[in-house]
Amino acid sequence: MxxxxxxxxxxxxxxxxxxxxxxxxxxxxxxxxxxxxxxxxxxxxxxxxxxxxxxxxxxxxxxxxxxxxxxxxxxxxxxxxxxxxxxGDSGSVRFAAIEPVASQQLASVVADFCKIRPNVELTMEVSGSRTIAERVRSGELEFGICAAPPSNLMLEFEPLIEERLGVMLNINHPLAEQDSITSNDLAGLTVLVKEPTCVYRELWETAIYPTRRNLFSCMEVGSFFVIQQMVKAEFGIGIVPIYSGLEQEGSLVIRPIADLNPVISIGIAYKDKHLLGKAAILLMEAIKVIREIPH
Structure with a gap:
């Protein structure tokens, strides 16, 4: 007909x-x-x-x-x-990002994108770097914001920012008065760190071990928010990425680790841009603005 x-x-x-x-x-x-x-x-x-x-x-x-x-x-x-x-005004996008990038830098970018393109069905997940890379490779996610994926996954990777680890301290802690911390300053302290699969934990262990591993005791905590609350309650110190948003005026500060300066590159991982929808590409371009956003 x-x-x-x-x-x-x-x-x-x-x-x-x-x-x-x-x-x-x-x-x-x-x-x-x-x-x-x-x-x-x-x-x-x-x-x-x-x-x-x-x-x-x-x-x-x-x-x-x-x-x-x-x-x-x-x-x-x-x-x-x-x-x-x-x-790019309709369709669906599913992506994931690691913390604290997701909450500290991406949340506002994604919110603005959704206001401009309300008909795009957007799903933002928060997960670990390794899991994100594997799910991008399998096609479950259009792209991910994570550390550089292993070469065997054959993913494209565009670096966005370099993150440095610091020490989160209660404002009443004696070390809070210092502009920076050395590894020797941690002697005898309880150090709160993320789980072993976290890229920040891996970065920390690469920087601190094996020469200084006996200086302090470690406690694994699976959430930066929980680390934040424990430090606020004056239990231990936290190893976290340096974000001013994680500090709390009058209660918490983050100081750089002067003698180690552990750094990791965070970026966008994807399989092939030619396979991505227009909305996904536009969101990726919008996310690149975080290169100019101060931590």
Missing amino acids: DFRALKTFEACVRHGHFLKAAEELQYAPSTVTLQIQRLEDDLGVSLFVRDGKRMIVTEAGRWLHHEAAALLKSIGTMRQTVSDIAA
């Missing part, structure tokens, strides 16, 4: 006149007549009967008009949706 003929038929019924339908569709009147005749031949029924100068819709024609109107509306919606997806 010819789509153009259905569109012509719907216009004829809506206007009640072939000539007015021809004017709307910018067809010659003879073209409208020919398309209706071909549609009737295709269906094997009469869709109109002539009553003097009037064209009256038959019962079969009335039923077809109802169905054709719904179909044409659905096709119009499909066309618009496809156009919106191609422009």
Whole structure:
């Protein structure tokens, strides 16, 4: 069944006149007549009967008009949706990021993106760097914000920022008065660190071990927020990325580790930009603004 003929038929019924339908569709009147005749031949029924100068819709024609109107509306919606997806104004994006980048830098960027493109179905997950890279590779995520993935995953990686580890201290702690901390300053203290699979824990152990591992005792805590609250309660000190947003005026400060200066690169990991939708690419471009955002 010819789509153009259905569109012509719907216009004829809506206007009640072939000539007015021809004017709307910018067809010659003879073209409208020919398309209706071909549609009737295709269906094997009469869709109109002539009553003097009037064209009256038959019962079969009335039923077809109802169905054709719904179909044409659905096709119009499909066309618009496809156009919106191609422009990045619709579609879906699923990505993940590690903490504290997710809360400290990405949250506001993602919120702004959603305000501009409210019809994009966006899912933002928070996970570990290794898990994110593996899920990007498997296709579960369009992209991830994480540390550089292992080479065997064959992912593209665009560095965004370099993060440095520091020591989170209660404002009442004696070391809080210093501008920076050395590893020897940690002697005898309880140090709160993330779980072994966390890239910041791996960075910390690479920097501090094996020469200084017996200086202090470690306690594993699976959340930067919990580390923050424990330090606030004056239990131990925390090893965290240096973000001013993790500090709390009057209660917590973060000091750099002067003699170690552990640094890690965080960026965007993805498989192939040619396989990504426009919305995903636009979100990735928006996220790159964090290169200019101070920690």
